[in-house]
Amino acid sequence: MNQTTNTVHQDVEYWLKNIVVGLGLCPFASLPLKENTIRITAFLGTDTEELLGFLEQELTTIEKSDTSQIETTLVAVPNCLHDFYEYNLYFDSIDRLIKINQWEGVFQVASFHPDYQFSGTEPSDRENLTNRSPYPMFHLLREDSLEAALKHFPNPEDIPERNIQCMEKLPEKQVNELFYYLFNKR
Template sequence: MNEFYKELITHTDNWVKRVIMKYNICPFARQEIESNTIRYLVIDETKIAKLADKLVEEYQYLDQHPEVETSLMILANGFGDFNRYLGAVYLAEDLIEDLGYEGTYQIASFHPEYCFEGEDFDSATNYTNRSPYPTLHIIREASIEKALENYNEPESIPERNIAFTERKGAAFFIELLKSCKSN
């Protein structure tokens, strides 16, 4: 693996640990970090058709490796524009349906310029889904269902995260994301 890829993975791992886990944005992340069941991979494809091939490969990889709980596909090039990135998200979701993986996998999306529909770009709320790099998160649905069985009021997670990000403010998260890019 080249140094550039290692750096992207390190920064993304820092983000998972320093933001997602530390501030409990995803209350299920700690277990996967401690169990070392997160797969990080860098995708260097810029063409949507080539990205489709990589997504199919990753779904198949997860099929064959049940010990891997979840995959974070870091899109190294070509998806820095948020609208173009959304096309990659829709592609990943469409492939799940087309390949018969509904109920098996789902996609969570993260991007440095993530902006929820109806939110101002600078709203702190967007930081629940902002990451150092464009990232497609492939999640096993069975794992989500199992985790939710032991979690009181899972529907409160998004509201809690929004309240937290608004309380901390965008400036806090800007600095926090910058810190993730330091080794």
């Protein structure tokens, strides 16, 4: 299904504000959201080789910018990588891209997908909701910013467990409302 850049941006912004920040899933996202330093982009193509070029351009943009302009970038991919298995395999290409450009230790890429499933879980397990986004998505992070944020946050290793508990405590009605995009595919 083909999406417009505007629609994708709105959907990602909704997810970021209401789920990631609203539920406190990422304690580091609130400040960059408030400071408007989270870049949201959309790759509307269907070719994964072109997507790799797009990701390289986005990483270069981050590299050339100051954190006061772009702290981090979310790249939504509404028209390809719908299969979660293929999406996961695609990270091999991203890892090669980072290695070729000598960005190891500079950038990290986090993953979000509408069908995200942690290893050892069932598709319906609530904990998977912590990484379920409206579209396949790549979160391009500056490693130095991540390290700085982790220094000021007590027990960051507890974040995943806290997020799982948050998802398990949500009433079914709230899950259906917040994650409407998982149940009402456009």
